[in-house]
Amino acid sequence: MNTVIVKRVDEGTADTNEIRDLARAAGYTVLDELTQTRTEDAAYHIGEGKVAELSSLVARTGVETVIFDNRLGPYQIYNIGREIPEDVEVIDRFTLILDIFGQRAQTRKAQLQVELAELRYELPRVDAKVSLAKREEHPGFMGLGEYDESRERDIKSQISRIKEELASIAETEEHRREERRESGFDLVALAGYTNAGKSTLLRRLAADLAVDENEDLHPDLDTTAESEDRLFTTLGTTTRRADMERDVLLTDTVGFISDLPHWLVESFRSTLDEVYRADLVLLVVDVSEPIEEIREKVVTCHDTLYERNEAPIVTVLNKIDAVDEAELEEKRAALSALAPDPVAVSGKEGLNVEALTDRIAADLPPLREERLVLPMAEDTMSLVSWLYDNACVEEVTYDADQVLVEFAARPSVIERSRSKASELTIPESA
């Protein structure tokens, strides 16, 4: 699929790098671009002269799609469509992002989220489409000739049905998180701009390739954490156990991107829950990019996290294999206000990963020390082995008729171990 890019900015020069990457991620080959610096034109978004230029560019290149890196109103799409060769589709940044998400959505949850986002995108446009469809000259414009008020009701009821189903998935996930916490795991989420290297880092930190112990129970989980040099490789969440002394589960998440309208973010809210409900967030940054770009992306990530995140954030400067030491120091200094005390690693090459695991261990909420004196009962040894699984056991001392266990664990694990200990039944002496 070939395409040309169009981008309008109010001032300065238009940067088309990201939209080109997005187009590529959706499967397009970008043949050319047109940019313009001016205020928005109500009818065409870009200037009328620019539209004429676009028309001849489309004719010359023979593309079937034009991608705008702007938000286009339905009337603007309609008007532009009338000026360029017939049957050429005009899409904007948000339709493109939805398109990518739609292609990547593998799990039921991801599919529902995409569907929800599409419906939310469409809802405010229904009116415009109805009135456009009524215009005689293009009765079947965008195949939407049959639009009417009932379409709006339809969309609204579909939206509420999807929201219900998503809420029930979110509940299952919340339940799963609680179970994991109770069995002593700390939850660490990898967050960051798309293509920063989150999935690569997840694989580097993971103890094993098995997705997680609960895989069978949770068919909604994605089974792989693929990496690829394209935007939005990861849409669902993948959870793996980290290769660390402390029991840590790492979750990979959907990448952030700038300039996402709230209805889209809203649709992916339950995916972001993995980030918001974590005990620690690793904010992964691609340090090989130009500093201005890094800064903008970090700000976008902070904005996305800002509202609901409560966990401490550790900034991870990833891809240090791609920069030299001087450059790294320079960027570290330039980012010091935004990202104090970052850890610099290369997920791909495995550089400095130990410093990162040390840091994760240090920044997680501290474990509490506990000491239990257990009577020698039938289930005593199974409780000791449960403690080995769910806590950091420091010492076990066996006496004639009791066992002393010293360990450190999360408060919830300590509570459960106490209640288990109180349930130990001492065999009646013969």
Ligand SMILES: Nc1nc2c(ncn2[C@@H]2O[C@H](COP(=O)(O)OP(=O)(O)OP(=O)(O)O)[C@@H](O)[C@H]2O)c(=O)[nH]1
């Ligand atoms: N040079 C270098 N490249 C890396 C490193 N880590 C990841 N990459 C590359 O960066 C690209 C993106 O990596 P991913 O792990 O897919 O990134 P992501 O953050 O999961 O991306 P999304 O899932 O799309 O949000 C891939 O081509 C990786 O090979 C690194 O440490 N050094």
Ligand SMILES: [Mg+2]
């Ligand atoms: Mg990924």
